[in-house]
Amino acid sequence: MTRTLRIAGLALALAAASACGDGEKPAESGGKPVVTTPVKLTDLEERIEATGELRAQDHAAVAAEVPGQVTEVAVDEGRFVEAGGIVLAIDPQKRELELSTARARLAEAAAALEDAEREFRRMKRLREQDVAAEAKVDQVETQLALARSRHAAAQAQLGVAERALQDASVRAPFAGWVARRHVSRGEFVQVGQALFDLVALDPIEAEFHVAERDSARIALGQEVRVTVEPHPGEAFAGKVATISPTIDPATRTLRVEAHVPNSDGRLRPGLFARVDLGVALRKNVLMVPEEAVLQRADGQVVFRAGAENRVQRVVVRTGAHRDGLVEVASGLAPGDVVVTRGQAGLIDGALVSPRNPDGTLSRTDVSAAGASEVREGSAFP
Structure with missing residues (x-):
């Protein structure tokens, strides 16, 4: 029995010596076992998407320019009116009478x-004859000047009366829809009082914001495609019409407006x-695996494997997510290895004690040239 134990101990010693002779050193004892993965450089195909709000291209609160009683409402709320079309009238009969009076005064003047x-x-001729x-x-010349002034x-008064009638x-x-009417027939209105709101819906504007990193692609x-909740499964085509010249410093986004045809008025x-x-x-x-990024009080962080199996805590800025990977916009460089x-x-x-994704031991050699991994055949606990 004793002989058997000695033979087994000798075999284990030889196996250990052979492993050391291969030049591969296991991870430093006492380090916490972690799985590491090198960062990836990949071509990312992504859709540029944004959210926003539909707005009327033109929106006017039309007010009264003459005082008087509302005598007619020609177009009610929710109805379309062409540019220059009459929406309501403010006692035009009274303005016609004022216009007739102004014309009579002009004729008298x-x-x-x-x-x-x-x-x-006549007086000038008499003066020439010394009469x-x-x-x-x-x-008489002064009377002539007064007559010309009158x-x-x-x-001028005739012009004012004509404008008042108009x-x-x-x-x-402009051509649009009466969104709201503020007065009714028979109501007396003053100059400046709101009468109705008019909105132009064709085309309608889609205002949205895109991230700073996508601003150069606008x-x-x-061409854009707009979807709204009332019409699921349907996309409305439009085109970018306005791009803000500045980036919003608070949100780091760019404001964009697109015009979307809306002849049927379904978009509101x-x-x-x-x-x-x-x-x-x-x-x-x-890009790195999503599980490598941790959310901390000072932002998003990763642990980068460094020399002598020491890790560095790095604050990063992330971007797009694709297939379990996340873009790292700042904080890491090609060749880095991160803890996942x-x-x-x-x-x-x-x-730390670096391990491969399959749990086998790995020696991470980080240098200016990059990182390499060497498998050693030990299972991840």
Whole structure:
């Protein structure tokens, strides 16, 4: 029995010596077992998507420009009106009477002016014959100047009356829909009082924001597809019409507006909209497994394997997610190796025992050139 034990012990010693002679050293004793994975550089195909809101391209609160009683409502709420179409009237009959009065006063002023001119010419001839005094001529000339002034005032008053008659018929400043009417027939309104709200719905605007990293991929005229909850499964085509010249410093996003045809009026202002701007291809995107990224008080962090099996705590900024991987926009570099399992409780500079994803021991050799892995055949506990 004793002989058998000695032979078994000798065999174990020889096996250990053979393993050391191969030049491969196991991970440093005492380190916490962790699984490490090198970062990946991949070409990322992603859709540029955003959320926003539908808005009326034109929206006007039309107010009264003349005082008076509302005598007619030609277009009610929810109805379409062409540009220049009459929506309601504010006592146009009264304005017509005022216009007739202004015309009569102008005719009276024109007759007085003609009489003053005739009298001035007569006086001037008499003065040339030394029949009339110079003072009389001056008096008649002053009367002529007054007549001309009254005539000009009458002309201006006629223009005001014509404009008042025009404003008595309240017209739509653009083609659109009466969204809301604020007054009723028979109500007396003052100048500046809101009468109705008018909105233009064709085309309708989709306002949305895209992330800063996608801002360079947006161009005027770019085609977009808009979806809204009331019409599931249906996408409405549109084109980018406006791009803000600045990035919002608070949200790090770019404001964009797209025009979407809406001749049937099915798209309404205020609807929540999802906007698809198509597919974009980004080359050599740095990505790591999602489980490598931890959320901490100071942001998102990963543990990077360093020299002598020590880890470094690195704050990163992430981006797109695809197939269990997440983009690392900053904080890591090609060739880095990160901890994907066992990082709970790790701190900066902690000693670890690197393992492969299948649980076998691995020696991580991190240098400026990159990282390499050597399998050693020990199972991950």
